[in-house]
Amino acid sequence: MKILSRDSLELGGFAGITEHRLVTDSRVFAGRKKPETFEGLGSMVYLADARYLPKGQSGMHPHSEIDVISIVLEGRVSHEGSLEHGKDLSAGDVQVQRAGGEGFSHNEINPDDKPNRMLQVWALPEVAGQPAQYKSYTPKSNGVTRIYGGSDSQTETFASATTMDIAHLDVTQNLFLEKTALVYVISGQAQVEQQGQLTQVKEGDLIEAGNLAITATEQLHLLIVSH
DSSP states (O other), rough: EEEGGGGGSEEEEEEEEEEEEEEOHHHHHHGGGTTTBOOTTEEEEEEEEEEEEEEOOOOSEOOOEEEEEEEEEEEEEEEEEEETTTOOEEOEEEEEEEEEETEEEEEEEEEEESOOEEEEEOOOSSSTOOOOEEEOOOOSEEEHHHHHHHEETOSSSSOEEEEEEEEEETTTTTTEEOOOOEEEEEEEEEEETTTTTEEEEETTTTESSSSEEEEESSOEEEEEEEE
């Protein structure tokens, strides 16, 4: 089991955004990778826990051959761009933009006078040259909601062997993850167990492990990336 604490990392950012980058995969960042950050898992190559400043925005910018997953945690986001222009997202909402070979441009904006919080995740598509596409989700308030990945026989999520789930657990509820996973504690606290080793984790901790048992000791909000 490996654990990386968000609060141990240098705060960075750009434009109207401050962020902690927890995953910067060498396949994308190469020589720009920060050695203290984790590598990705499967097709997932980037994870940042970001706060947009009041009225802050990323600025319009393009992507190609990447899937961009945005998870709004606090406040609101106004979405502009070539896919679903004008969509508004509130805390709890998720948007997934597939650039494919067609590509897309977007600008994410904090419309409010106080900071918001959002996770930004990137994944590499398994098939090149696909059309640009957009999906959005509002994960359920208790249990596990799939937001990315799965077989190509379904259309609820973009197909990938790497899956991403949002989990909300009440105190004492638990999950067991057999596959190797990256688990990010968005909020709350939990006890995790692997091969008899018990560890306490809290908001901002990123865990990499397989055969992992998670038990919520507070109301718990997780991002789970598995492959």
